[in-house]
Amino acid sequence: MSSMKVRFAPSPTGPFHIGGARSALFNWLLARKEGGSFILRIEDTDLARSTRESEENIKASLQWLGMNWDEGIDVGGDNGPYRQTERLSIYKEVTDRLLAEDKAYECFCTNDELEAVREEQKNRGETPKYNGRCSHLTEAEKEKFRAEGRTPTIRLRVPLNKTYAFDDMVRGHVSFESNGVGDFVIVKSDGIPVYNFAVVVDDHTMDITHVIRAEEHLSNTPRQMAIYEALGWDTPVFGHISLILGKDYKKMSKRHGATSVEQYKDLGYLPEALVNFLALLGWAPEGEEEFFTQDELIKAFSMDRVAKNPAVFDIDKLNHINFHYMKALSDEELLQLCLPHLQEVGLAKETLNEDDKARLTLLCTTFRDHLSFGAQIKDHVRFLLEDTVTLEKEAAEELKQVLQEETVAIVLDTFKTKLTELDELTPDTVKATIKAVMKETELKGKSVFMPIRVALTGQMHGPDLNNIVTLLGVQAAVSRLDNYTDLLK
Numbered sequence: 001m002s003s004m005k006v007r008f009a010p011s012p013t014g015p016f017h018i019g020g021a022r023s024a025l026f027n028w029l030l031a032r033k034e035g036g037s038f039i040l041r042i043e044d045t046d047l048a049r050s051t052r053e054s055e056e057n058i059k060a061s062l063q064w065l066g067m068n069w070d071e072g073i074d075v076g077g078d079n080g081p082y083r084q085t086e087r088l089s090i091y092k093e094v095t096d097r098l099l100a101e102d103k104a105y106e107c108f109c110t111n112d113e114l115e116a117v118r119e120e121q122k123n124r125g126e127t128p129k130y131n132g133r134c135s136h137l138t139e140a141e142k143e144k145f146r147a148e149g150r151t152p153t154i155r156l157r158v159p160l161n162k163t164y165a166f167d168d169m170v171r172g173h174v175s176f177e178s179n180g181v182g183d184f185v186i187v188k189s190d191g192i193p194v195y196n197f198a199v200v201v202d203d204h205t206m207d208i209t210h211v212i213r214a215e216e217h218l219s220n221t222p223r224q225m226a227i228y229e230a231l232g233w234d235t236p237v238f239g240h241i242s243l244i245l246g247k248d249y250k251k252m253s254k255r256h257g258a259t260s261v262e263q264y265k266d267l268g269y270l271p272e273a274l275v276n277f278l279a280l281l282g283w284a285p286e287g288e289e290e291f292f293t294q295d296e297l298i299k300a301f302s303m304d305r306v307a308k309n310p311a312v313f314d315i316d317k318l319n320h321i322n323f324h325y326m327k328a329l330s331d332e333e334l335l336q337l338c339l340p341h342l343q344e345v346g347l348a349k350e351t352l353n354e355d356d357k358a359r360l361t362l363l364c365t366t367f368r369d370h371l372s373f374g375a376q377i378k379d380h381v382r383f384l385l386e387d388t389v390t391l392e393k394e395a396a397e398e399l400k401q402v403l404q405e406e407t408v409a410i411v412l413d414t415f416k417t418k419l420t421e422l423d424e425l426t427p428d429t430v431k432a433t434i435k436a437v438m439k440e441t442e443l444k445g446k447s448v449f450m451p452i453r454v455a456l457t458g459q460m461h462g463p464d465l466n467n468i469v470t471l472l473g474v475q476a477a478v479s480r481l482d483n484y485t486d487l488l489k
Contacts, residue, residue: 117133
């Protein structure tokens, strides 16, 4: 085989998991780095759970992340079809060859019989494996089982006392003894191939040279190598990347937060940030750099810098990276990122006029430096949705002290009066008004803007006060200034 060819072969049984996205990314980066090809095929032989909806979710997520594929679903190629359920005739042809060469055989054992054997082996302290009961049936015995209504599975003959060894791109030299494998099923009784068989046939017929996949597939490798050997095919180069764990060092699950690419997209994360973050989950660049463009990632990536140890999904790290990319967004791009979340809380309509856009753009840019991802805008705009002000709990006593200063009443009354006299409310006119209050009351900055901020927001710190007043509007601002003493109760 000449040029490098890798594949990503997900099972469409649910939303595209973040771990799958990381596996796809490592394959994609390696292919782009080496000038090879990246294939997307679908492993949909789990008929009960596989759905086209999930397949569409996977494709849309990969496209959103910027991972285009050279061959496979939708794109086509010389090695299709690219869904396993459309390749059954290919698997049958290979199965028939194995049966004809006596490298596989029909097994008529029932589930109850197999379970009884497993229990006996466990009781003897042995590792459960198939006992070879059907490995040398006569034609008469097979016909007898068929007459009983039994439908056979197909098992591969696995040689005894054989060592299956390979050099893993991540884990180094790995070996397994065949005696612990046993003759395993390659085709179920309904004619559907099992994963280990289908993946070997697919990888070989699609000329896959390198297989990068999750660590949990490591135990499948000896079975797959046995199939490659039985068929006289070369094995690809394997690389098993570590699992992704939560901060508690347990396998990532819903209890750790969002687990699918779609969820992060919906939360307002940027694709370039998520790709940057996923690349650093288990792979370490040579230097200290943590922000990479797509081209920089391709240039820097190498499998020899992929760690064996589990990668920890640190949401704070992701937020840090996403914040970096959000800073580069234009005002319009920031608005579009935050818009679905503003619509969710009722602060934005489905259709926006120019005035709406201007106000919402001011809202988003006001909180730009406080947003790690789009959905956080909802937490920062609550003061616009509430009729009354609530003091920030952690600093309630300190905030009350601000409002109990002798000059507070005159400051707030003066500011309120001047607000109602404005012809136009903008950050600039608010700024001028606050300066006018300072001049009239002969008070310095903090003595003026601090009580105004606390009375309007219930907080001592926050974004530009001129913007906050503009966003509230005169009516809401005056109402809060009138009722500031309620905050002292």
